[in-house]
Amino acid sequence: MSDAVLTLAHLNKRFGALQATSDVSLDLREGEIHALIGPNGAGKSTLIGQIAGGLKPDSGSIALAGREISTLSVAQRARLGLGRSFQVSSLAEPLSVKRNVMIAVQALQGHSFRFWKPVQRDESLLAPAMQALERMALAHRADTPVSELSHGERRQVEVACALALKPRVLLLDEPMAGLGPEGSARLTELLEALKHEVPILLIEHDMNAVFRLADRISVLVAGAVIAHGDGAEIRGNPQVREAYLGD
Protein backbone atom coordinates (compact mmCIF):
# COMPACT_ATOMS: atom_id res chain seq x y z
CA MET A 1 0.00 0.00 0.00
CA SER A 2 1.96 2.99 -1.20
CA ASP A 3 -0.15 5.74 0.36
CA ALA A 4 -0.24 4.25 3.86
CA VAL A 5 0.89 6.76 6.48
CA LEU A 6 0.81 4.36 9.37
CA THR A 7 1.50 0.68 8.92
CA LEU A 8 1.36 -2.01 11.58
CA ALA A 9 2.86 -5.30 10.50
CA HIS A 10 2.57 -8.59 12.40
CA LEU A 11 2.41 -6.97 15.79
CA ASN A 12 2.47 -9.26 18.82
CA LYS A 13 2.23 -8.50 22.51
CA ARG A 14 1.89 -11.01 25.30
CA PHE A 15 1.24 -10.44 29.00
CA GLY A 16 2.07 -13.74 30.68
CA ALA A 17 -0.38 -16.26 29.27
CA LEU A 18 -2.55 -13.62 27.65
CA GLN A 19 -1.96 -12.91 23.99
CA ALA A 20 -3.15 -9.29 24.05
CA THR A 21 -2.09 -8.53 20.49
CA SER A 22 -1.93 -11.37 18.04
CA ASP A 23 -0.34 -10.87 14.64
CA VAL A 24 -2.08 -7.56 13.98
CA SER A 25 -1.44 -5.95 10.63
CA LEU A 26 -3.32 -2.90 9.50
CA ASP A 27 -2.67 0.40 7.83
CA LEU A 28 -3.98 3.91 7.72
CA ARG A 29 -4.06 5.71 4.41
CA GLU A 30 -3.89 9.36 3.52
CA GLY A 31 -7.28 11.06 3.78
CA GLU A 32 -9.23 8.32 5.50
CA ILE A 33 -10.72 7.47 8.82
CA HIS A 34 -9.93 3.92 9.76
CA ALA A 35 -12.00 2.72 12.69
CA LEU A 36 -10.90 -0.02 15.03
CA ILE A 37 -13.72 -1.65 16.90
CA GLY A 38 -13.96 -4.59 19.22
CA PRO A 39 -15.60 -5.72 22.43
CA ASN A 40 -14.13 -4.87 25.82
CA GLY A 41 -10.94 -6.76 26.47
CA ALA A 42 -10.23 -7.20 22.77
CA GLY A 43 -6.85 -5.54 23.18
CA LYS A 44 -7.63 -2.12 21.75
CA SER A 45 -5.88 -0.22 24.51
CA THR A 46 -2.85 -2.48 24.33
CA LEU A 47 -2.65 -1.84 20.62
CA ILE A 48 -2.85 1.91 21.09
CA GLY A 49 -0.19 1.76 23.77
CA GLN A 50 2.12 0.12 21.28
CA ILE A 51 1.41 2.65 18.55
CA ALA A 52 1.74 5.70 20.82
CA GLY A 53 4.79 4.41 22.62
CA GLY A 54 3.77 3.49 26.16
CA LEU A 55 4.12 -0.24 25.47
CA LYS A 56 6.80 -2.11 23.57
CA PRO A 57 5.61 -4.81 21.18
CA ASP A 58 7.17 -8.28 21.51
CA SER A 59 7.55 -8.51 17.77
CA GLY A 60 6.40 -6.85 14.58
CA SER A 61 6.86 -3.37 13.23
CA ILE A 62 5.13 0.00 13.32
CA ALA A 63 6.00 2.45 10.57
CA LEU A 64 5.01 6.10 10.46
CA ALA A 65 5.44 7.61 6.99
CA GLY A 66 7.85 4.83 6.13
CA ARG A 67 9.92 5.20 9.26
CA GLU A 68 10.14 2.48 11.89
CA ILE A 69 8.99 3.94 15.20
CA SER A 70 8.48 0.94 17.48
CA THR A 71 11.66 1.65 19.45
CA LEU A 72 11.14 5.41 19.84
CA SER A 73 9.90 7.20 22.96
CA VAL A 74 6.47 8.79 23.28
CA ALA A 75 7.93 12.27 22.79
CA GLN A 76 9.97 11.20 19.73
CA ARG A 77 6.89 9.67 18.09
CA ALA A 78 4.95 12.85 18.75
CA ARG A 79 7.69 14.87 17.08
CA LEU A 80 7.45 12.64 14.02
CA GLY A 81 3.79 13.54 13.70
CA LEU A 82 1.77 11.17 15.85
CA GLY A 83 -1.01 13.07 17.55
CA ARG A 84 -3.24 11.27 20.01
CA SER A 85 -6.10 11.70 22.40
CA PHE A 86 -6.66 9.61 25.52
CA GLN A 87 -9.55 7.44 26.57
CA VAL A 88 -9.49 9.21 29.92
CA SER A 89 -8.77 12.90 29.34
CA SER A 90 -5.19 13.76 30.14
CA LEU A 91 -4.90 17.52 30.44
CA ALA A 92 -3.43 19.95 32.96
CA GLU A 93 -6.54 20.73 35.00
CA PRO A 94 -5.58 24.04 36.64
CA LEU A 95 -4.30 25.57 33.41
CA SER A 96 -6.48 27.36 30.89
CA VAL A 97 -7.58 25.60 27.72
CA LYS A 98 -5.31 27.91 25.76
CA ARG A 99 -2.24 26.99 27.80
CA ASN A 100 -2.91 23.29 27.32
CA VAL A 101 -2.95 23.70 23.55
CA MET A 102 -0.04 26.16 23.51
CA ILE A 103 2.32 23.54 24.91
CA ALA A 104 1.68 21.48 21.78
CA VAL A 105 2.41 24.47 19.54
CA GLN A 106 5.58 25.10 21.54
CA ALA A 107 6.64 21.50 21.02
CA LEU A 108 6.01 21.78 17.31
CA GLN A 109 8.14 24.91 17.04
CA GLY A 110 11.21 23.18 18.42
CA HIS A 111 13.07 23.04 21.67
CA SER A 112 11.72 24.39 24.92
CA PHE A 113 14.98 25.62 26.41
CA ARG A 114 14.09 29.26 26.05
CA PHE A 115 14.20 30.97 29.38
CA TRP A 116 13.51 34.62 28.73
CA LYS A 117 10.59 35.55 26.50
CA PRO A 118 7.20 35.30 28.24
CA VAL A 119 4.74 32.92 26.56
CA GLN A 120 1.65 34.75 27.74
CA ARG A 121 1.66 37.27 24.92
CA ASP A 122 3.65 35.26 22.39
CA GLU A 123 1.56 35.48 19.23
CA SER A 124 3.54 32.74 17.50
CA LEU A 125 2.26 30.34 20.18
CA LEU A 126 -1.15 31.84 20.70
CA ALA A 127 -2.32 32.14 17.10
CA PRO A 128 -1.87 28.47 16.11
CA ALA A 129 -3.37 27.38 19.43
CA MET A 130 -6.46 29.50 18.83
CA GLN A 131 -6.67 28.12 15.31
CA ALA A 132 -6.71 24.56 16.60
CA LEU A 133 -9.34 25.51 19.16
CA GLU A 134 -11.47 27.06 16.45
CA ARG A 135 -11.32 23.82 14.49
CA MET A 136 -12.81 22.16 17.53
CA ALA A 137 -15.34 25.00 18.04
CA LEU A 138 -13.87 25.84 21.41
CA ALA A 139 -12.25 29.25 20.89
CA HIS A 140 -14.75 30.87 23.24
CA ARG A 141 -13.45 28.72 26.12
CA ALA A 142 -9.77 29.54 25.56
CA ASP A 143 -9.28 31.29 28.90
CA THR A 144 -11.30 28.87 31.00
CA PRO A 145 -9.40 26.48 33.28
CA VAL A 146 -9.77 22.89 32.08
CA SER A 147 -11.13 21.95 35.50
CA GLU A 148 -14.27 23.97 34.72
CA LEU A 149 -14.98 22.28 31.38
CA SER A 150 -17.63 19.70 30.68
CA HIS A 151 -16.63 16.18 29.77
CA GLY A 152 -17.37 16.77 26.10
CA GLU A 153 -15.39 19.98 26.00
CA ARG A 154 -12.38 18.20 27.44
CA ARG A 155 -12.57 15.75 24.55
CA GLN A 156 -12.55 18.65 22.17
CA VAL A 157 -9.50 20.17 23.92
CA GLU A 158 -7.70 16.85 23.63
CA VAL A 159 -8.30 16.73 19.90
CA ALA A 160 -7.30 20.40 19.61
CA CYS A 161 -4.02 19.61 21.41
CA ALA A 162 -3.37 16.81 18.96
CA LEU A 163 -4.30 19.03 15.99
CA ALA A 164 -1.95 21.78 17.14
CA LEU A 165 0.92 19.35 16.57
CA LYS A 166 0.05 19.42 12.86
CA PRO A 167 0.15 15.65 12.99
CA ARG A 168 0.50 13.29 10.04
CA VAL A 169 -1.68 10.82 11.88
CA LEU A 170 -4.34 11.27 14.52
CA LEU A 171 -4.87 8.46 16.97
CA LEU A 172 -8.16 8.93 18.82
CA ASP A 173 -8.83 6.56 21.69
CA GLU A 174 -12.58 6.36 22.27
CA PRO A 175 -13.22 10.08 21.88
CA MET A 176 -16.98 9.56 22.33
CA ALA A 177 -16.65 7.59 25.57
CA GLY A 178 -18.82 9.08 28.28
CA LEU A 179 -20.50 11.59 25.97
CA GLY A 180 -24.27 11.80 25.69
CA PRO A 181 -25.93 11.39 22.29
CA GLU A 182 -25.81 15.12 21.73
CA GLY A 183 -22.13 15.54 22.58
CA SER A 184 -21.34 12.48 20.55
CA ALA A 185 -23.16 13.82 17.49
CA ARG A 186 -21.37 17.13 17.87
CA LEU A 187 -17.91 15.57 18.08
CA THR A 188 -18.74 13.31 15.14
CA GLU A 189 -19.50 16.41 13.10
CA LEU A 190 -16.24 18.07 14.11
CA LEU A 191 -14.23 14.96 13.28
CA GLU A 192 -15.96 14.61 9.94
CA ALA A 193 -14.71 18.07 9.05
CA LEU A 194 -11.13 16.96 9.77
CA LYS A 195 -11.39 13.82 7.73
CA HIS A 196 -9.54 14.82 4.61
CA GLU A 197 -7.01 16.94 6.37
CA VAL A 198 -5.37 14.33 8.51
CA PRO A 199 -5.87 10.58 8.48
CA ILE A 200 -7.45 9.29 11.69
CA LEU A 201 -7.17 5.94 13.38
CA LEU A 202 -10.33 5.91 15.44
CA ILE A 203 -10.85 3.51 18.29
CA GLU A 204 -14.49 3.76 19.19
CA HIS A 205 -17.42 2.02 20.83
CA ASP A 206 -20.11 4.31 19.50
CA MET A 207 -21.35 2.42 16.43
CA ASN A 208 -23.35 5.33 15.03
CA ALA A 209 -20.21 7.45 14.98
CA VAL A 210 -18.11 4.65 13.53
CA PHE A 211 -20.48 3.84 10.68
CA ARG A 212 -20.89 7.50 9.88
CA LEU A 213 -17.22 8.46 9.98
CA ALA A 214 -15.18 5.45 8.97
CA ASP A 215 -14.06 4.65 5.45
CA ARG A 216 -12.74 1.33 6.59
CA ILE A 217 -13.32 -0.68 9.72
CA SER A 218 -11.18 -3.33 11.35
CA VAL A 219 -12.63 -5.58 14.02
CA LEU A 220 -10.43 -6.72 16.84
CA VAL A 221 -11.43 -9.76 18.86
CA ALA A 222 -9.17 -11.44 21.42
CA GLY A 223 -6.14 -9.55 20.18
CA ALA A 224 -6.55 -10.50 16.52
CA VAL A 225 -8.13 -8.70 13.57
CA ILE A 226 -11.02 -10.90 12.49
CA ALA A 227 -12.45 -8.66 9.80
CA HIS A 228 -11.59 -5.75 7.54
CA GLY A 229 -13.90 -3.80 5.32
CA ASP A 230 -16.19 -0.85 4.78
CA GLY A 231 -19.30 -0.21 6.84
CA ALA A 232 -21.62 -2.41 4.78
CA GLU A 233 -19.19 -5.32 4.73
CA ILE A 234 -18.70 -5.20 8.48
CA ARG A 235 -22.41 -4.94 9.13
CA GLY A 236 -22.97 -7.98 6.92
CA ASN A 237 -20.14 -10.08 8.29
CA PRO A 238 -21.64 -12.94 10.34
CA GLN A 239 -18.48 -13.44 12.40
CA VAL A 240 -18.51 -9.79 13.46
CA ARG A 241 -22.21 -9.88 14.23
CA GLU A 242 -21.64 -12.82 16.48
CA ALA A 243 -18.57 -11.44 18.24
CA TYR A 244 -19.50 -7.88 18.59
CA LEU A 245 -22.71 -6.48 17.24
CA GLY A 246 -24.54 -8.82 19.51
CA ASP A 247 -26.81 -11.01 17.37
Added chain:
Amino acid sequence: MTKSDTRILAPQPGLPAPTASWHDRKGLVQIGLLALLLLAPLAAHFLGHVYYVNLASRVTLVAMAAVGLNLAIGYGGMVSFGHAAYFGLGGYVAGISAYHAFDLTPVIGWPVAIPGSDSMLAIWLVAIVVCGLLALAIGAVSLRTTGVYFIMITLAFAQMIYYFANSWPTYGGEDGLPIYLRNTLPIVDTNDALTFFLICFGGLTLSLALTSRIMKSRFGAALTMARLNDTRLATAGIAPYPIRLVAFVISAMITGLAGALYADLNGFVSPTMLSWHMSGELMVIVILGGVGRLYGPLAGAILYVMMETLLGGLTEYWKLFLGLVLLLVVLFAKYGVMGWLAGRERHE
Protein backbone atom coordinates in the same frame (compact mmCIF):
# COMPACT_ATOMS: atom_id res chain seq x y z
CA MET B 1 -13.60 53.79 38.83
CA THR B 2 -17.06 54.53 40.17
CA LYS B 3 -18.50 53.08 43.31
CA SER B 4 -20.78 50.66 41.53
CA ASP B 5 -17.79 49.32 39.56
CA THR B 6 -15.99 48.57 42.77
CA ARG B 7 -18.96 46.64 44.04
CA ILE B 8 -19.12 44.55 40.90
CA LEU B 9 -15.40 43.83 40.98
CA ALA B 10 -15.39 42.84 44.64
CA PRO B 11 -14.80 39.10 45.07
CA GLN B 12 -18.03 37.24 45.61
CA PRO B 13 -18.23 34.03 47.56
CA GLY B 14 -18.10 31.02 45.31
CA LEU B 15 -16.70 32.96 42.41
CA PRO B 16 -13.01 33.35 41.64
CA ALA B 17 -11.75 36.81 42.48
CA PRO B 18 -11.43 39.07 39.45
CA THR B 19 -7.90 38.85 38.14
CA ALA B 20 -7.11 42.56 38.40
CA SER B 21 -7.82 42.95 42.11
CA TRP B 22 -6.20 39.62 42.87
CA HIS B 23 -3.00 40.79 41.21
CA ASP B 24 -3.16 44.02 43.18
CA ARG B 25 -3.38 42.20 46.46
CA LYS B 26 -0.62 39.76 45.58
CA GLY B 27 1.58 42.64 44.38
CA LEU B 28 1.00 44.54 47.61
CA VAL B 29 1.92 41.54 49.74
CA GLN B 30 5.08 40.98 47.69
CA ILE B 31 6.18 44.59 47.90
CA GLY B 32 5.30 44.62 51.59
CA LEU B 33 7.49 41.59 52.31
CA LEU B 34 10.44 43.05 50.41
CA ALA B 35 9.98 46.44 52.09
CA LEU B 36 9.86 44.80 55.52
CA LEU B 37 13.02 42.89 54.77
CA LEU B 38 14.79 46.02 53.53
CA LEU B 39 13.56 48.54 56.09
CA ALA B 40 14.02 46.48 59.25
CA PRO B 41 17.82 46.23 58.97
CA LEU B 42 18.05 49.85 57.84
CA ALA B 43 16.26 50.88 61.00
CA ALA B 44 18.43 48.52 63.06
CA HIS B 45 21.52 50.01 61.45
CA PHE B 46 20.59 53.56 62.35
CA LEU B 47 19.66 52.50 65.87
CA GLY B 48 23.04 50.81 66.11
CA HIS B 49 21.86 47.19 66.48
CA VAL B 50 24.29 45.29 64.26
CA TYR B 51 22.90 42.01 65.54
CA TYR B 52 19.57 42.65 63.85
CA VAL B 53 21.24 43.66 60.59
CA ASN B 54 23.01 40.30 60.57
CA LEU B 55 19.75 38.59 61.47
CA ALA B 56 18.14 40.19 58.41
CA SER B 57 21.05 38.89 56.31
CA ARG B 58 20.35 35.44 57.69
CA VAL B 59 16.66 35.69 56.78
CA THR B 60 17.63 36.88 53.30
CA LEU B 61 20.06 34.06 52.62
CA VAL B 62 17.84 31.33 53.99
CA ALA B 63 15.04 32.77 51.86
CA MET B 64 17.29 32.76 48.80
CA ALA B 65 18.28 29.14 49.40
CA ALA B 66 14.58 28.31 49.71
CA VAL B 67 13.82 30.21 46.47
CA GLY B 68 16.17 27.75 44.80
CA LEU B 69 14.47 24.78 46.48
CA ASN B 70 11.03 26.16 45.60
CA LEU B 71 11.96 26.05 41.91
CA ALA B 72 12.47 22.30 42.28
CA ILE B 73 9.65 21.47 44.70
CA GLY B 74 7.04 24.08 43.95
CA TYR B 75 7.43 24.70 40.25
CA GLY B 76 8.98 21.43 39.14
CA GLY B 77 7.21 19.02 41.48
CA MET B 78 10.59 17.50 42.41
CA VAL B 79 10.58 17.05 46.18
CA SER B 80 14.30 17.24 46.87
CA PHE B 81 15.28 16.33 50.40
CA GLY B 82 18.92 17.00 49.65
CA HIS B 83 19.30 20.67 48.91
CA ALA B 84 21.63 21.06 51.89
CA ALA B 85 24.21 19.46 49.58
CA TYR B 86 24.20 22.55 47.37
CA PHE B 87 23.82 24.99 50.25
CA GLY B 88 26.77 23.43 52.05
CA LEU B 89 28.88 22.98 48.94
CA GLY B 90 28.44 26.67 48.14
CA GLY B 91 29.54 27.38 51.70
CA TYR B 92 32.60 25.16 51.37
CA VAL B 93 33.58 26.86 48.10
CA ALA B 94 33.68 30.17 49.99
CA GLY B 95 35.46 28.59 52.96
CA ILE B 96 38.07 26.63 51.04
CA SER B 97 38.83 29.51 48.71
CA ALA B 98 39.28 31.90 51.65
CA TYR B 99 41.39 29.33 53.53
CA HIS B 100 43.86 29.06 50.66
CA ALA B 101 43.87 32.78 49.99
CA PHE B 102 44.76 33.30 53.66
CA ASP B 103 47.37 30.54 53.55
CA LEU B 104 48.77 31.53 50.15
CA THR B 105 48.61 27.85 49.12
CA PRO B 106 46.95 26.60 45.92
CA VAL B 107 43.54 24.89 46.13
CA ILE B 108 44.75 22.39 43.56
CA GLY B 109 48.43 22.06 42.71
CA TRP B 110 48.20 19.76 39.74
CA PRO B 111 47.79 19.67 36.70
CA VAL B 112 47.36 23.44 36.89
CA ALA B 113 47.85 25.43 40.05
CA ILE B 114 44.60 27.05 41.10
CA PRO B 115 45.18 29.62 43.82
CA GLY B 116 42.67 30.46 46.53
CA SER B 117 40.86 33.73 46.25
CA ASP B 118 39.13 36.09 48.62
CA SER B 119 37.18 37.69 45.79
CA MET B 120 33.46 37.13 46.26
CA LEU B 121 32.82 37.44 42.53
CA ALA B 122 35.18 34.55 41.78
CA ILE B 123 33.77 32.53 44.69
CA TRP B 124 30.17 33.06 43.56
CA LEU B 125 31.00 32.00 40.03
CA VAL B 126 32.78 28.86 41.21
CA ALA B 127 30.01 28.06 43.69
CA ILE B 128 27.37 28.34 40.96
CA VAL B 129 29.34 26.19 38.52
CA VAL B 130 30.31 23.52 41.06
CA CYS B 131 26.78 23.26 42.50
CA GLY B 132 25.36 23.10 38.98
CA LEU B 133 27.68 20.23 38.08
CA LEU B 134 26.88 18.35 41.29
CA ALA B 135 23.14 18.81 40.67
CA LEU B 136 23.59 17.62 37.10
CA ALA B 137 25.13 14.38 38.34
CA ILE B 138 22.71 13.87 41.25
CA GLY B 139 19.69 14.93 39.20
CA ALA B 140 20.61 12.71 36.26
CA VAL B 141 20.36 9.68 38.53
CA SER B 142 17.60 10.82 40.91
CA LEU B 143 15.18 12.02 38.23
CA ARG B 144 14.90 8.48 36.91
CA THR B 145 12.82 7.85 40.01
CA THR B 146 9.70 9.59 41.26
CA GLY B 147 7.77 10.09 44.49
CA VAL B 148 9.17 8.69 47.70
CA TYR B 149 12.14 7.17 45.87
CA PHE B 150 13.15 10.58 44.57
CA ILE B 151 12.97 12.03 48.09
CA MET B 152 15.10 9.19 49.47
CA ILE B 153 17.70 9.20 46.74
CA THR B 154 18.28 12.96 46.97
CA LEU B 155 18.60 12.55 50.73
CA ALA B 156 21.07 9.71 50.27
CA PHE B 157 23.30 11.72 47.94
CA ALA B 158 23.29 14.69 50.31
CA GLN B 159 24.17 12.44 53.26
CA MET B 160 27.08 10.97 51.30
CA ILE B 161 28.50 14.44 50.87
CA TYR B 162 27.80 15.26 54.51
CA TYR B 163 29.74 12.24 55.76
CA PHE B 164 32.54 12.95 53.33
CA ALA B 165 32.93 16.49 54.65
CA ASN B 166 32.68 15.18 58.19
CA SER B 167 35.54 12.77 57.75
CA TRP B 168 37.88 14.76 55.51
CA PRO B 169 40.39 16.37 57.86
CA THR B 170 41.99 18.82 55.41
CA TYR B 171 39.19 21.34 55.79
CA GLY B 172 38.41 20.82 59.44
CA GLY B 173 36.31 17.67 59.22
CA GLU B 174 33.45 17.75 61.66
CA ASP B 175 34.87 20.87 63.36
CA GLY B 176 34.27 22.93 60.26
CA LEU B 177 36.37 25.60 58.66
CA PRO B 178 36.57 29.21 59.86
CA ILE B 179 36.75 32.11 57.43
CA TYR B 180 39.05 34.50 59.29
CA LEU B 181 38.59 37.45 56.96
CA ARG B 182 35.33 37.95 55.14
CA ASN B 183 35.79 37.64 51.39
CA THR B 184 35.90 40.88 49.46
CA LEU B 185 34.34 42.79 46.64
CA PRO B 186 35.81 45.67 44.65
CA ILE B 187 34.95 49.16 45.95
CA VAL B 188 32.56 48.22 48.78
CA ASP B 189 33.49 47.08 52.28
CA THR B 190 31.91 43.67 52.81
CA ASN B 191 32.78 43.75 56.51
CA ASP B 192 30.16 46.41 57.04
CA ALA B 193 27.04 44.58 58.20
CA LEU B 194 24.62 46.78 56.26
CA THR B 195 26.68 46.58 53.05
CA PHE B 196 26.77 42.82 53.37
CA PHE B 197 23.03 42.75 53.96
CA LEU B 198 22.47 44.77 50.80
CA ILE B 199 24.60 42.31 48.83
CA CYS B 200 22.45 39.47 50.16
CA PHE B 201 19.29 41.43 49.42
CA GLY B 202 20.52 41.93 45.85
CA GLY B 203 21.08 38.19 45.56
CA LEU B 204 17.58 37.42 46.80
CA THR B 205 15.81 39.91 44.52
CA LEU B 206 17.85 38.67 41.58
CA SER B 207 16.90 35.04 42.24
CA LEU B 208 13.24 36.02 42.66
CA ALA B 209 13.31 37.95 39.38
CA LEU B 210 15.07 35.08 37.63
CA THR B 211 12.57 32.51 38.90
CA SER B 212 9.64 34.69 37.88
CA ARG B 213 11.06 35.27 34.41
CA ILE B 214 11.92 31.61 33.86
CA MET B 215 8.48 30.46 34.90
CA LYS B 216 6.83 32.76 32.38
CA SER B 217 9.02 31.52 29.52
CA ARG B 218 8.63 28.51 27.25
CA PHE B 219 10.85 26.55 29.56
CA GLY B 220 8.58 27.48 32.46
CA ALA B 221 5.52 26.39 30.50
CA ALA B 222 7.14 23.02 29.83
CA LEU B 223 8.22 22.65 33.47
CA THR B 224 4.70 23.48 34.66
CA MET B 225 3.29 20.85 32.33
CA ALA B 226 5.90 18.34 33.52
CA ARG B 227 4.63 18.89 37.05
CA LEU B 228 0.92 18.88 36.28
CA ASN B 229 0.77 16.15 33.66
CA ASP B 230 3.94 14.74 32.18
CA THR B 231 1.99 12.43 29.88
CA ARG B 232 0.51 15.49 28.20
CA LEU B 233 4.00 16.96 27.81
CA ALA B 234 5.41 13.79 26.27
CA THR B 235 2.36 13.43 24.02
CA ALA B 236 3.07 16.92 22.72
CA GLY B 237 6.59 15.76 21.84
CA ILE B 238 8.59 17.28 24.69
CA ALA B 239 10.51 14.77 26.80
CA PRO B 240 9.97 15.69 30.47
CA TYR B 241 13.31 14.39 31.77
CA PRO B 242 15.68 17.03 30.31
CA ILE B 243 13.26 19.81 31.28
CA ARG B 244 13.22 18.60 34.89
CA LEU B 245 16.97 18.10 34.96
CA VAL B 246 17.73 21.64 33.82
CA ALA B 247 15.27 23.07 36.37
CA PHE B 248 16.91 20.96 39.08
CA VAL B 249 20.34 22.33 38.11
CA ILE B 250 19.17 25.97 38.14
CA SER B 251 17.51 25.33 41.49
CA ALA B 252 20.78 23.99 42.94
CA MET B 253 22.77 26.93 41.56
CA ILE B 254 20.56 29.44 43.38
CA THR B 255 20.76 27.48 46.62
CA GLY B 256 24.53 27.10 46.21
CA LEU B 257 25.07 30.82 45.75
CA ALA B 258 23.03 31.46 48.88
CA GLY B 259 25.26 28.96 50.69
CA ALA B 260 28.44 30.75 49.62
CA LEU B 261 27.08 34.01 51.05
CA TYR B 262 25.85 32.23 54.18
CA ALA B 263 29.36 30.98 54.97
CA ASP B 264 30.66 34.51 54.62
CA LEU B 265 27.90 35.83 56.88
CA ASN B 266 28.83 33.40 59.64
CA GLY B 267 32.58 33.48 58.97
CA PHE B 268 32.37 29.73 59.28
CA VAL B 269 31.37 26.66 57.32
CA SER B 270 30.84 23.21 58.78
CA PRO B 271 29.16 19.93 57.85
CA THR B 272 26.04 21.23 59.63
CA MET B 273 25.31 23.20 56.48
CA LEU B 274 25.32 19.90 54.57
CA SER B 275 23.21 17.88 57.00
CA TRP B 276 19.69 16.66 56.43
CA HIS B 277 18.48 19.04 59.14
CA MET B 278 19.41 21.86 56.80
CA SER B 279 17.52 20.22 53.91
CA GLY B 280 14.54 19.81 56.21
CA GLU B 281 14.74 23.42 57.37
CA LEU B 282 14.65 24.65 53.79
CA MET B 283 11.71 22.39 53.03
CA VAL B 284 9.83 23.64 56.08
CA ILE B 285 10.42 27.22 54.95
CA VAL B 286 9.09 26.48 51.48
CA ILE B 287 6.00 24.76 52.91
CA LEU B 288 5.38 27.47 55.53
CA GLY B 289 5.57 30.18 52.91
CA GLY B 290 3.51 28.38 50.28
CA VAL B 291 4.74 25.75 47.85
CA GLY B 292 5.11 27.08 44.32
CA ARG B 293 4.48 30.68 45.34
CA LEU B 294 7.19 33.07 44.13
CA TYR B 295 7.42 34.95 47.45
CA GLY B 296 6.58 31.92 49.58
CA PRO B 297 10.21 31.25 50.53
CA LEU B 298 10.62 34.84 51.72
CA ALA B 299 7.44 34.74 53.81
CA GLY B 300 8.48 31.34 55.16
CA ALA B 301 12.01 32.47 55.99
CA ILE B 302 10.79 35.56 57.83
CA LEU B 303 8.38 33.46 59.87
CA TYR B 304 10.93 30.73 60.52
CA VAL B 305 13.80 32.93 61.62
CA MET B 306 11.49 35.11 63.71
CA MET B 307 10.16 32.07 65.53
CA GLU B 308 13.66 30.74 65.97
CA THR B 309 14.83 34.07 67.43
CA LEU B 310 11.81 35.00 69.54
CA LEU B 311 10.74 31.58 70.78
CA GLY B 312 14.31 30.28 70.79
CA GLY B 313 15.11 33.05 73.28
CA LEU B 314 12.34 31.86 75.57
CA THR B 315 12.72 28.12 75.42
CA GLU B 316 15.07 25.64 73.84
CA TYR B 317 12.03 23.61 72.85
CA TRP B 318 10.98 26.23 70.29
CA LYS B 319 10.85 23.61 67.56
CA LEU B 320 7.81 22.19 69.30
CA PHE B 321 6.02 25.43 68.48
CA LEU B 322 7.46 25.42 64.98
CA GLY B 323 5.94 21.97 64.61
CA LEU B 324 2.58 23.25 65.77
CA VAL B 325 2.68 26.17 63.33
CA LEU B 326 3.68 23.83 60.51
CA LEU B 327 0.81 21.55 61.45
CA LEU B 328 -1.64 24.45 61.39
CA VAL B 329 -0.35 25.62 58.02
CA VAL B 330 -0.58 22.19 56.47
CA LEU B 331 -4.05 21.57 57.91
CA PHE B 332 -5.70 24.95 57.52
CA ALA B 333 -3.65 27.15 55.19
CA LYS B 334 -2.91 24.71 52.43
CA TYR B 335 -1.26 27.38 50.31
CA GLY B 336 1.01 28.59 53.11
CA VAL B 337 1.48 32.09 54.43
CA MET B 338 1.35 33.50 50.90
CA GLY B 339 -1.92 31.74 50.20
CA TRP B 340 -3.28 33.15 53.45
CA LEU B 341 -2.05 36.70 52.75
CA ALA B 342 -2.52 36.94 49.01
CA GLY B 343 -5.18 34.38 48.13
CA ARG B 344 -4.93 31.27 46.03
CA GLU B 345 -2.65 31.22 43.06
CA ARG B 346 -4.49 31.26 39.76
CA HIS B 347 -3.01 30.22 36.48
CA GLU B 348 -3.66 32.34 33.46
